Amino acid sequence: MHLKYDHRIIESKWQQTWEKTNAFKAAEDPAKEKYYLLEMFPYPSGRIHMGHVRNYTIGDVIARYKKMKGFNVMHPMGWDAFGMPAENAAIAKGVHPKAWTKDNISYMKDQLKQMGFSYDWDREIATCKPDYYRWEQLFFIRMFKEGLVYRDRGFLNWCDTCKTVLANEQVEDGKCWRCGTQIRLKEHNQWFFRITRYAQELLDSIKDIKQEWPERVLTMQKNWIGRSTGTHIRFAIKGMDNKIEVFTTRPDTLYGATFMSLAPEHPLAKTLSKGSDQEDRVRRFIEKTLLDDALTRTSDQYEKKGVFTGRYCINPLTGKKMPIFVANFVLYDYGTGAVMAVPAHDQRDFDFAKKYDLPITIVIQPEDSVLDSDTMEAAFVEDGILVNSDSFNGMENKKAIHAITSLLKETGQGEATINFKLRDWGISRQRYWGTPIPMVHCEKCGLVPVKEEDLPIVLPEEVEITEDGISSISEIPSFIHTTCPECGGKAIRESDTMDTFVESSWYFIRYCCPLSDQAPFDKDKVAYWMPVDQYIGGIEHAILHLLYSRFFTKMLRDLGFIDISEPFKRLLTQGMVIKDGAKMSKSKGNVVDPENLIHAYGADATRLFCLFAAPPERDMDWNDKGIEGASRFLGRLWRLSTEIKDESAKAPAMPGDVPSDMKGLKRKTHQTIKKVTEDIDKRFRFNTAIAAMMELVNDIYKARPEARNADDFAVIKESVEALIIMLSPFVPHITEELWSLLGHDGMLVHQKWPEYDPLWCEVEETTIAIQVNGKIRGTIAVKQDAPADEVKALAMANNNVKRFIEGSNLVKVIHVPNKIVNIIVKPA
RNA sequence: GCCCGGAUGGUGGAAUUGGUAGACACAAGGGACUUAAAAUCCCUCGGCCUUUGGGUCAUGCGGGUUCAAUUCCCGCUCCGGGCACCA
Numbered sequence: 001m002h003l004k005y006d007h008r009i010i011e012s013k014w015q016q017t018w019e020k021t022n023a024f025k026a027a028e029d030p031a032k033e034k035y036y037l038l039e040m041f042p043y044p045s046g047r048i049h050m051g052h053v054r055n056y057t058i059g060d061v062i063a064r065y066k067k068m069k070g071f072n073v074m075h076p077m078g079w080d081a082f083g084m085p086a087e088n089a090a091i092a093k094g095v096h097p098k099a100w101t102k103d104n105i106s107y108m109k110d111q112l113k114q115m116g117f118s119y120d121w122d123r124e125i126a127t128c129k130p131d132y133y134r135w136e137q138l139f140f141i142r143m144f145k146e147g148l149v150y151r152d153r154g155f156l157n158w159c160d161t162c163k164t165v166l167a168n169e170q171v172e173d174g175k176c177w178r179c180g181t182q183i184r185l186k187e188h189n190q191w192f193f194r195i196t197r198y199a200q201e202l203l204d205s206i207k208d209i210k211q212e213w214p215e216r217v218l219t220m221q222k223n224w225i226g227r228s229t230g231t232h233i234r235f236a237i238k239g240m241d242n243k244i245e246v247f248t249t250r251p252d253t254l255y256g257a258t259f260m261s262l263a264p265e266h267p268l269a270k271t272l273s274k275g276s277d278q279e280d281r282v283r284r285f286i287e288k289t290l291l292d293d294a295l296t297r298t299s300d301q302y303e304k305k306g307v308f309t310g311r312y313c314i315n316p317l318t319g320k321k322m323p324i325f326v327a328n329f330v331l332y333d334y335g336t337g338a339v340m341a342v343p344a345h346d347q348r349d350f351d352f353a354k355k356y357d358l359p360i361t362i363v364i365q366p367e368d369s370v371l372d373s374d375t376m377e378a379a380f381v382e383d384g385i386l387v388n389s390d391s392f393n394g395m396e397n398k399k400a401i402h403a404i405t406s407l408l409k410e411t412g413q414g415e416a417t418i419n420f421k422l423r424d425w426g427i428s429r430q431r432y433w434g435t436p437i438p439m440v441h442c443e444k445c446g447l448v449p450v451k452e453e454d455l456p457i458v459l460p461e462e463v464e465i466t467e468d469g470i471s472s473i474s475e476i477p478s479f480i481h482t483t484c485p486e487c488g489g490k491a492i493r494e495s496d497t498m499d500t501f502v503e504s505s506w507y508f509i510r511y512c513c514p515l516s517d518q519a520p521f522d523k524d525k526v527a528y529w530m531p532v533d534q535y536i537g538g539i540e541h542a543i544l545h546l547l548y549s550r551f552f553t554k555m556l557r558d559l560g561f562i563d564i565s566e567p568f569k570r571l572l573t574q575g576m577v578i579k580d581g582a583k584m585s586k587s588k589g590n591v592v593d594p595e596n597l598i599h600a601y602g603a604d605a606t607r608l609f610c611l612f613a614a615p616p617e618r619d620m621d622w623n624d625k626g627i628e629g630a631s632r633f634l635g636r637l638w639r640l641s642t643e644i645k646d647e648s649a650k651a652p653a654m655p656g657d658v659p660s661d662m663k664g665l666k667r668k669t670h671q672t673i674k675k676v677t678e679d680i681d682k683r684f685r686f687n688t689a690i691a692a693m694m695e696l697v698n699d700i701y702k703a704r705p706e707a708r709n710a711d712d713f714a715v716i717k718e719s720v721e722a723l724i725i726m727l728s729p730f731v732p733h734i735t736e737e738l739w740s741l742l743g744h745d746g747m748l749v750h751q752k753w754p755e756y757d758p759l760w761c762e763v764e765e766t767t768i769a770i771q772v773n774g775k776i777r778g779t780i781a782v783k784q785d786a787p788a789d790e791v792k793a794l795a796m797a798n799n800n801v802k803r804f805i806e807g808s809n810l811v812k813v814i815h816v817p818n819k820i821v822n823i824i825v826k827p828a
Numbered sequence: 829g830c831c832c833g834g835a836u837g838g839u840g841g842a843a844u845u846g847g848u849a850g851a852c853a854c855a856a857g858g859g860a861c862u863u864a865a866a867a868u869c870c871c872u873c874g875g876c877c878u879u880u881g882g883g884u885c886a887u888g889c890g891g892g893u894u895c896a897a898u899u900c901c902c903g904c905u906c907c908g909g910g911c912a913c914c915a
Contacts, residue, residue, distance in 0.1 A: 803882095
């Protein structure tokens, strides 16, 4: 009788053994090449979901594989523990966010352990703990001193009924998700990180990671940073001292600028109309427009509307009056929030001019036709020759861009500039569950940072939680009232907390030295482990999290904390787990709980299924039935290994009477080792690696009845053992058990990855396809690398091929070695 | 709307550098074993036609390049991700 495969017993047994023996504890060892593998840490939402299982299984395969390859692997795990869901849960259930988060962490940690992931739990981090966020507060203070933090006007979603600030996620169709009240944008001073100071470097250093990051992620980041070269132009306002500055990539059209459009958020929008009969209309227009979100406002279908402010500015080149409008399609976030309108050469300006009957002046003519401003039906946006532009008439517009910019520069009315779409990072959150911003408002001294020795500023726990919400720390007198670090007088603490993206922008460095309490980072340890060799996470983080982390790394370098410039050497973006056509997520209610799978089929089967279902980069469509196949395969592996052990023990040592040939299996074994190694190492294609190992299992099953003597069984044993070792990163528990059942002493986690013998990988014979005029008409078997003449002759001799070439004239024969022969014929 | 991806049998997917489309699985159907069931093992499995040799269509749609296109180019459709306060 053989032991039955019982995942419940085996999995917990090996999980305990690994833990007891500290199998995954990482320590600096200069003699060994380090490998820092990291998966994006989870938000402790309550239970792990399929996305976590997929992400962490992919990571675990690589971590275990690299360890077997001899690397000193660090594979840490932690918790992105601040954030909105904890507050929502607090409101819904009356639990304190801290308690809710703590419970979730302990439950999810247990779940991760049940999956058998190879984490070094000694490095665990939770971002909501003061011993973590105190360093973030230190960074904030140092950044403030370097001018990398500033306070500026910003806009918040405000619900008048709930009297609360709403996150974008909490706004549905412009209305509050709880009470349905139309939200409005409220002005509020907020803290910003000056990420734009790094815009150029973030763009330039893409070349340093280019080889190892997915192309599409870098493309998205480049577009997000959005560098463009253009010109700043200042327009004088009639009757005022102020000027309006615009950014344009088309200074060549300046002579055609006939009016000015301001974003409703523009500080001048209200000021310009003050005291005029337009004041009320402008105010109403701005209020109305601010209700529409940015997506709507940039849409093609969005009706372009505006209102005259009652004021004019002066075109710096023509000297003509240009009416100033507030227009709903102008965005405050891009450029300067003001656009010089050139209706003849910009479609939006054209539509606007037609609607409000504003002058259209053509300043660029195409070379092959003549435009007429009275009859044109769309803006002319192509290249052409300047007209109506004084001394620039007749110049190609591309050249005029530089010529006009030079003129503006000479007259002090503008200059060439570079503009980025990237905006500074607003990090203020008017929420309780986050890192307190270590600043103090003093009436006398203004904004003063907390003294570094007074850190951490601990988030107070005594908050009021009701069904309606959670009080802000601004309502806790003991927290809010303090003394000024500079003058010692009465002062008020900043009560905004930081965006949780700040915590996740540097956690990967802290993993190198999670316990250090003298400084955020231990330089030696960081120097050994950083950068992360392989980072793995969802494609949904392609821009924000990854860009913020890159920014933080560069900034911490400049603040003297670390010596590297890019945090993640290699990136793998894993696709999402999709069910019913949408991303599996709590908010969509289509979540599959992996816990049921682990109980019913085991962690190994769950891991195998996740890896086999799709390649990591692709979205994975959830299918409940697939796990059966994974589970069946493990049963097959189990029986094969235990039975072979008995059979080989009984086999006669001397060659038996029936000759047999195990060459085929030996070849397949080495080819499989090669294939699996390359699939993991070069391509991260775990699904095809598993398929290859399934093929090997099928071949062993077929070869088994042919085995007669000890030599034959030695080949089979070699196959089975190679298989068990190669499968161990994928299904670590069952393989560990089989390894020990086969009589091995040491644990499989400490085994070396198998090597393949190139000689045994060679193919003896290959099947090549014969085409006639590009259509397959037969196949022939030939020796690997057979000479072209021989192959061509064999191809022409094929019976079916003959039917298609007989009676035609041979044009040519294309031979691609070991692949195909294509015979081109023409009818006679 | 803007930026970035994706689409291959009933299903998940494979085809690594332009060279036999459908590897490996799932589901389905058939058979063996069994008192029976489960498990296991074996076989069939894109559509249509067929004289069972094979022929023909087929990788979201429409064009193109090539001896040869799932793969490269152009134009679409649909689906997904991101859009700066979800993480």
